[in-house]
Amino acid sequence: MPDEDAATVATLMAEADLQGSDGHGVTRLPQYARRIKAGGFNVRPDIRVVHDQISTAVVNGDNGMGHLVMKRAAGIAIDKARTTGIAWVNSQFSNHAGPASLYATMPLAHDMIGLYFAVGNANHLPPWGGLDMLLSTNPIAAAIPAGEEKPIVLDMATTVAAYGKVKTKALRGETMPEGWMIDREGKPLTDPKRADEGMLLPLGGMEAGYKGYGLAMIIGLLAGTLGGAAMGRDVIDFNHDDDSVTNTGQAIAAINIAAFGDVAVFKRSVDALVRDFRNSNRIPGVDRILVPGERSHETRASRTRLGIPIAAALLRGLDQVADDLGIAKLV
Amino acid sequence: MPDEDAATVATLMAEADLQGSDGHGVTRLPQYARRIKAGGFNVRPDIRVVHDQISTAVVNGDNGMGHLVMKRAAGIAIDKARTTGIAWVNSQFSNHAGPASLYATMPLAHDMIGLYFAVGNANHLPPWGGLDMLLSTNPIAAAIPAGEEKPIVLDMATTVAAYGKVKTKALRGETMPEGWMIDREGKPLTDPKRADEGMLLPLGGMEAGYKGYGLAMIIGLLAGTLGGAAMGRDVIDFNHDDDSVTNTGQAIAAINIAAFGDVAVFKRSVDALVRDFRNSNRIPGVDRILVPGERSHETRASRTRLGIPIAAALLRGLDQVADDLGIAKLV
Numbered sequence A, B: 001m002p003d004e005d006a007a008t009v010a011t012l013m014a015e016a017d018l019q020g021s022d023g024h025g026v027t028r029l030p031q032y033a034r035r036i037k038a039g040g041f042n043v044r045p046d047i048r049v050v051h052d053q054i055s056t057a058v059v060n061g062d063n064g065m066g067h068l069v070m071k072r073a074a075g076i077a078i079d080k081a082r083t084t085g086i087a088w089v090n091s092q093f094s095n096h097a098g099p100a101s102l103y104a105t106m107p108l109a110h111d112m113i114g115l116y117f118a119v120g121n122a123n124h125l126p127p128w129g130g131l132d133m134l135l136s137t138n139p140i141a142a143a144i145p146a147g148e149e150k151p152i153v154l155d156m157a158t159t160v161a162a163y164g165k166v167k168t169k170a171l172r173g174e175t176m177p178e179g180w181m182i183d184r185e186g187k188p189l190t191d192p193k194r195a196d197e198g199m200l201l202p203l204g205g206m207e208a209g210y211k212g213y214g215l216a217m218i219i220g221l222l223a224g225t226l227g228g229a230a231m232g233r234d235v236i237d238f239n240h241d242d243d244s245v246t247n248t249g250q251a252i253a254a255i256n257i258a259a260f261g262d263v264a265v266f267k268r269s270v271d272a273l274v275r276d277f278r279n280s281n282r283i284p285g286v287d288r289i290l291v292p293g294e295r296s297h298e299t300r301a302s303r304t305r306l307g308i309p310i311a312a313a314l315l316r317g318l319d320q321v322a323d324d325l326g327i328a329k330l331v
Helices: A003-018 A026-037 A066-083 A106-110 A161-173 A190-197 A204-222 A263-278 A292-304 A312-325 B001-020 B026-037 B066-084 B107-109 B164-171 B192-197 B204-222 B263-278 B294-306 B312-325
Strands: A050-052 A058-059 A086-092 A112-118 A142-146 A152-157 A181-183 A198-200 A250-256 B046-053 B056-060 B086-092 B112-118 B138-145 B153-157 B182-183 B199-200 B250-256
Touching: A003 A026, A003 A066, A003 A292, A003 B312, A026 A312, A026 B164, A058 A066, A066 A086, A066 A106, A066 A112, A066 A250, A066 B312, A086 B086, A106 A250, A112 A204, A112 B066, A142 B204, A152 A292, A152 B204, A161 A190, A161 B001, A181 A190, A190 A198, A190 B192, A204 B138, A204 B153, A263 B026, A263 B204, B001 B066, B001 B164, B001 B294, B056 B066, B066 B086, B066 B107, B066 B112, B107 B250, B107 B294, B112 B204, B153 B294, B164 B192, B192 B199, B204 B250
Parallel strands: A058 A086, B056 B086
Antiparallel strands: A050 A058, A086 A250, A112 A142, A112 A250, A142 A152, A181 A198, B046 B056, B086 B250, B112 B138, B112 B250, B138 B153, B182 B199
16 A cells, blocks of 8 residues: 555554544454455555536545545535535445544534534444344444534434444443343343344334434445445444445535624624533432533543553554464554 | 415315324314414414515415415425426425325416425434424425326335324324334333323334435425524424414425426326336235325315214314304304
């Protein structure tokens, strides 16, 4: 992989760890390295625009790493939105790109709102009432600039729990709360070691999961089908497949606040909202009210200062990769 | 109100009832009539574009009825998206406009995807962990064209239950399931007659309600703050106030599928997805798998044939309005 591309991917992976998206940062390196060796990533992709309109584009990632594809797509969206007010760019033949918020936050520096949608890289979610795994945990992210306050950044899977949280529970030997998963009879599944026998519940859970199911489907259509990328039965489970082309799809929108009014007024309004929320009276026992993204901003600040903690098991995995590649180990 | 405007509002209200959005159709007429009499709606509004960019606009509704404002906004979005690929239009000084799906579906006839976001007209939702009512049930709607299948239409409040469902439970003397509302101690509230003492739970409920809270906040920022409309503490509770200007905000986006590839290919992909979902194996006891909007399409078909059922209490309310206005009663 060209040095410049490797540096871009490494920077974005480190950004993910910095902000606390531990499931999407360096923890993915062993898998990425395996996929590169198996030929599942194109390390010299010709990333190019295949459809172009005044305020839209489709970027073909040529099966390159998703970080490269979506950084390019975000740049195009920002450029277009400068003059048009909004732009929307889809990817096709992209790959896993890390946490959704990495890209949703790129427009912020240009006084723009960012929206990001992605088709996840493994289907763990059936239609509501169904058993066939036709949907992923398709995430949505949104980033809104503020003035004196930190930007508001939402980044969420459309299931009650992301699949990574299930894997973490299994590693720790803990049980899951009821409401994360159900088995094929529709009964609660709480043993994470039996996750393969069950299904994630869409956001809303048993009571209103049809809403999360609807969101996951719409996000898949916007991020996948619209751009000619995989969705539904075409999605490759990249946890169990190192060499197939995934044709991953993502979509990013940049909304230029200046097109809608005075940017300073907007930012003051966002600041006032954040403070109203933060200062709300609280339910007894609640210490603090957070706005979306606040925890990530704090994690980023403390990890920038203190460094990123790496679990022993991950460190061993990284050293194994180094060994395989014949390069220096970390410890 | 000019005849043409009255006909537009009446048509959209009837459309709401036809598709089964009973809480947003003719049931609102007594309240609308009361608000018109109290001077809370401007019946001769100068609805105008106050910010205009290549792919965006802000429409000032001049406190006219929301149906008029958002029909205009949708038309502008569709016109712009024809040449630019996507357009996004916000409203300010708009009002309640009925169900979100009415407007999200308007781009469909032009082979466009519609997205719609709105700030609700009463705050029943606090920040996660909070007690201050700073958010409404801010809905999101999305409409995706299909080929031989009906379009996929999602229309959902970002709370577990819409407030209208609570009111219906109260009218029927039924209790609510746990998970719809909590009281000010954070305990489940199941008596709908005590709804004023409690708060709706955001989508995700006790387990993951911080996600629904985040969605409600982002939708409010996109539909309200971005367009210079009310959000947070500025939202007027129009159930308890007939004369204040609500400065309601909504946003609509139209995405032109032709800008992203071949429209026929897209529609075939959507058809295939719908069929895969519908034909999925089912959890024991589940009769049928639905895609978003399917129930509404069926309700629309049957009500077009058989008429719209009107509850006795609503009929009495409508006759009361007729009496007050000195016009012919319905029965």
